[in-house]
Amino acid sequence: xxxxxxxxTTGVFAIxxxxxxxxxxxxxxxxxxxxxxxxxYVAKVGEEEIGPDDFRSRLSDxxxxxxxxxxxxxxxxxxxxxxxxxxxxxxxxxxELLFQAARDAGAEISDARLRREIEDIxxxxxxxxxxxxxxxxxxxxQQMSPQGFQELMRRDLTMREIPRQLEATAAISxxxxxxxxxxxxQTRNARYFLVPPADASPxxxxxxxxxxxxxxxxxxxxxxxxxxxxxxxxxxxxxxTTPDESTLRARYQEQQANFVEExxxxxxxxxxxxxxxxxxxxxxxxxxKAARLLAEIRAGKPFADVASAESDDSGSxxxxxxxxxxxxxxxxxxxxxxxxxxxxxxxxxxxxxxxSEGFHLIQLxxxxxxxxxxxxxxxxxxxxxxxxxxxxxxxxxxxSELIDQVYADPTSLDAAADVLKLKVERTPxxxxxxxxxxxxxxxxxxxxxxxxxxxxxxxxxPIDIGPNRLALVKMAEHKPRxxxxxxxxxxxxxxxxxxxxxxxxxxxxxxxxERQLKxxxxxxxxxxxxxxxxxxxxxxxxxxxxxxAAIVEALFKLPRTRGDEPKRALLTxxxxxxALAEVTRVIDGDPAKxxKAAREQAKTLMRAALAVSETRxxxxxxxxxxxxxxxxxxx
Numbered sequence: 001x002x003x004x005x006x007x008x009t010t011g012v013f014a015i016x017x018x019x020x021x022x023x024x025x026x027x028x029x030x031x032x033x034x035x036x037x038x039x040x041y042v043a044k045v046g047e048e049e050i051g052p053d054d055f056r057s058r059l060s061d062x063x064x065x066x067x068x069x070x071x072x073x074x075x076x077x078x079x080x081x082x083x084x085x086x087x088x089x090x091x092x093x094x095x096e097l098l099f100q101a102a103r104d105a106g107a108e109i110s111d112a113r114l115r116r117e118i119e120d121i122x123x124x125x126x127x128x129x130x131x132x133x134x135x136x137x138x139x140x141x142q143q144m145s146p147q148g149f150q151e152l153m154r155r156d157l158t159m160r161e162i163p164r165q166l167e168a169t170a171a172i173s174x175x176x177x178x179x180x181x182x183x184x185x186q187t188r189n190a191r192y193f194l195v196p197p198a199d200a201s202p203x204x205x206x207x208x209x210x211x212x213x214x215x216x217x218x219x220x221x222x223x224x225x226x227x228x229x230x231x232x233x234x235x236x237x238x239x240x241t242t243p244d245e246s247t248l249r250a251r252y253q254e255q256q257a258n259f260v261e262e263x264x265x266x267x268x269x270x271x272x273x274x275x276x277x278x279x280x281x282x283x284x285x286x287x288x289k290a291a292r293l294l295a296e297i298r299a300g301k302p303f304a305d306v307a308s309a310e311s312d313d314s315g316s317x318x319x320x321x322x323x324x325x326x327x328x329x330x331x332x333x334x335x336x337x338x339x340x341x342x343x344x345x346x347x348x349x350x351x352x353x354x355x356s357e358g359f360h361l362i363q364l365x366x367x368x369x370x371x372x373x374x375x376x377x378x379x380x381x382x383x384x385x386x387x388x389x390x391x392x393x394x395x396x397x398x399x400s401e402l403i404d405q406v407y408a409d410p411t412s413l414d415a416a417a418d419v420l421k422l423k424v425e426r427t428p429x430x431x432x433x434x435x436x437x438x439x440x441x442x443x444x445x446x447x448x449x450x451x452x453x454x455x456x457x458x459x460x461x462p463i464d465i466g467p468n469r470l471a472l473v474k475m476a477e478h479k480p481r482x483x484x485x486x487x488x489x490x491x492x493x494x495x496x497x498x499x500x501x502x503x504x505x506x507x508x509x510x511x512x513x514e515r516q517l518k519x520x521x522x523x524x525x526x527x528x529x530x531x532x533x534x535x536x537x538x539x540x541x542x543x544x545x546x547x548x549a550a551i552v553e554a555l556f557k558l559p560r561t562r563g564d565e566p567k568r569a570l571l572t573x574x575x576x577x578x579a580l581a582e583v584t585r586v587i588d589g590d591p592a593k594x595x596k597a598a599r600e601q602a603k604t605l606m607r608a609a610l611a612v613s614e615t616r617x618x619x620x621x622x623x624x625x626x627x628x629x630x631x632x633x634x635x
Contacts, residue, residue: 043089044629045096050089052634056446059088064442067433074433080449085635093630097622098615099159107161109154112332112356117153119315129315129323132330162618167611172603178591180602185589190537190555192571192581193527195513198505200498211497212486218496219489224429225448226477229438230413230422232402234395234468239387248382252375255382259373262328266366267339268303268321273312274358290352290359297349303363312358325368332356339364395468403462406472410458413474426476438473441465447473454478503576510578514570523568523582539587550574551581560586 041049059079067074078084119130126134139149203211212219252259272290274283293310297303304320311317328336338353342364350362398420405416417424430439430448438444447453447460453475463471486493513526527534537547537555544552554571561567561583571579594602 040634041629042631042634043093044627045093046100046627048096048100050092050096055089055092055635058092059085060442060446062088063446067442080432082635086632089630089635093623093628094619095159097619097626097628098162099155100626101618101622102158102161105162107158109157109161110356114150114154114157115332116357117157118150130330131324132327163611163615166614166618167607170607170610170614172606172610176606177599177602180606181591181594181599182588184542184602185591185594186556187539187541187587187589188537188555188583189585189587190540190581190583191523191534192537192551192555192579193523193530193532193534195506195510195578195580196530196532197577198502198509200502203494203497203501207497207501208490208493209486211500212489212493215496216483219484219493220481221479221484222431223449223481224431224479225453225475226429227427227439227444227448227453227473228413228424228476229427229444229471229473230402230417230420230424231438231465232395232398232420232422232470234391237391237394237398239391239394243383243386245379248379248386249375251382251386252378256372259378261371261373263340263370264325264327264368265339265342265364266325266368267323268307268363268365269313269316269323269335270303270307270311270321270361271313271357272310272352272359286359287352287354290361294349294352294361297361303349303361321363335360335362338362392468399462399470402470402472406459411474413459413472416472429477429479438465438471441471444471444473448475506576506578510570510580513580517568517570517580523580526580548573550577551579554579555581555583558583 040052042052042055043050063079066079118124118135123138124130124135136146139146270290270293272286272293274286278286289310293306297306304322307321308317311321313321316323326336326339328340330336331339332355334353334355338350338360339362342348342350342362344364344367348364350360352359352361402416402420405419406413409415413424416422427435427437427439429435430445432445432449434440434442434445439448441463443463443465447463450460452458453460453473457475460471460473463473465471509530513530516526517523524534535547537544540547540552540555542552542556550573551571554573558567558569558581566582566584568580568582571581573579591599
């Protein structure tokens with residue numbers, strides 16, 4: 001999942017919510033006003049619980065991702081199906097099982113590896129390099145600390161450690177690679193024709209009425225709701241505060257550390273990597289290489305040229321080892337100590353430094369001294385921050401008052417609105433796909449179709465709809481799904497009946513042709529009878545682009561030919577299509593033609609497939625010997 005995030009995300013928000021499979025952070029606070037004691041988990045794995053907030057957050061993430069991918073084709077009702085919810089919960093249980101197994105086995109994610117994983121995330125990079133300023137800013141925008149994000153990443157990496165080890169240790173023999181390459185490079189000589197579609201004749205009234213009666217779920221109206229709601233927005237609060245200079249100077253003294261710009265150093269490096277767990281001989285060889293490279297540089301060879309040719313850091317090698325501007329707290333401790341110990345003289349270069357990844361040669365190219373901003377420089381910023389702090393304080397107070405009022409009467413918004421002078425507004429009717437305004441927020445949509453509103457008629461828990469913005473919603477109107485009258489859907493029913501009849505007609509025609517094929521009729525004779533041409537497909541490969549992909553896939557599912565006897569069959573294709581085909585020859589690929597890179601790629605793919613299979617078996621064994629409790633009624 002983390003690799004997919006690196007490939008596709010453009011912001012840290014996606015890192016936190018898309019992801020496929022990072023377990024969402026637990027949420028605490030306002031919902032406690034509305035939940036009682038006792039067990040509330042949706043699943044329990046050993047002593048660890050998967051709470052309802054975890055589950056709902058994960059479900060909401062998957063719903064949002066599917067909506068972004070499918071657009072107008074997205075059907076939100078799919079995510080309310082019990083089977084979909086249970087499948088998601090099963091995945092969360094399996095993730096917890098893998099995490100516990102790795103933790104109990106002593107798996108540890110080193111700080112160096114965690115740092116590499118974070119630095120490789122594209123959202124935290126600028127011009128292809130990790131940018132600590134952007135890293136901090138993006139986390140702050142999501143109200144997350146670096147420590148919190150690191151723990152989230154560490155847990156995810158721990159959970160994936162056993163599958164990673166299974167893949168790393170999967171043994172693939174050269175004979176198996178040969179067999180894979182022979183199958184992967186296989187070609188087939190084939191011929192086929194598509195069974196022509198049947199003419200769609202207009203159905204009579206009886207057929208239309210019968211289809212309508214037999215398929216009521218296809219003609220239901222959308223479930224819709226309308227909500228009453230109030231919004232508490234910090235931006236709308238009147239804050240009567242005009243800070244004087246003495247107050248601001250006092251804040252300046254309290255927060256002076258915030259106005260210190262740390263010293264930064266422009267650095268390059270050369271890495272001589274040492275694998276984890278390397279023996280003494282390997283470490284000595286790396287140390288000797290680092291010493292040799294240092295000697296070359298001191299003898300006059302440009303540092304950048306040596307880095308480009310010799311460094312094991314693929315991220316900086318192409319740029320001559322350039323690491324950009326660095327400050328304390330973002331690199332390996334040993335690397336940092338050596339870098340900041342260098343004197344800003346004539347292009348100083350360190351002796352070999354042993355870090356967590358190997359030996360570094362560090363070049364200090366320039367220094368930006370640290371400095372402290374004066375009071376006058378930050379006076380306006382202090383005033384703004386003070387007003388923002390006061391706004392947040394008032395917002396927090398009013399949020400608590402809002403919750404207290406709803407807690408006192410969870411069936412109405414009126415008391416809360418009166419006390420806080422908020423306006424109760426109403427949305428138009430909208431479906432599970434959302435609507436305009438506040439109804440476009442996925443969290444609001446989720447609350448709108450929850451049992452708390454639909455069944456119990458209560459006001460929702462406070463919904464976070466943005467920075468310092470809370471919404472409370474209550475059901476105003478509910479229109480359940482109902483069967484639309486036949487007169488309103490007659491045209492739609494007619495099209496579906498015609499399609500169903502045409503599909504059945506072509507299926508019967510295909511089956512009749514198949515029977516004739518089995519009794520000795522030739523492909524050419526049957527194609528002529530059907531009025532369509534036979535298509536030749538000589539030497540077709542699995543990746544052929546000049547034939548229908550579904551036909552190619554079906555051709556490669558047919559048994560191998562024996563001797564001169566062709567394999568003939570009816571191919572069932574998507575969208576109610578059929579083809580009659582024959583394979584006359586199967587030619588395996590030649591493994592001897594594969595170069596070393598192709599064989600290594602084949603091994604990688606085979607290891608990954610084997611790891612998936614072994615991980616699945618391992619998880620199943622964990623479930624059998626672990627205590628897993630699922631609360632179906634809380635889904």
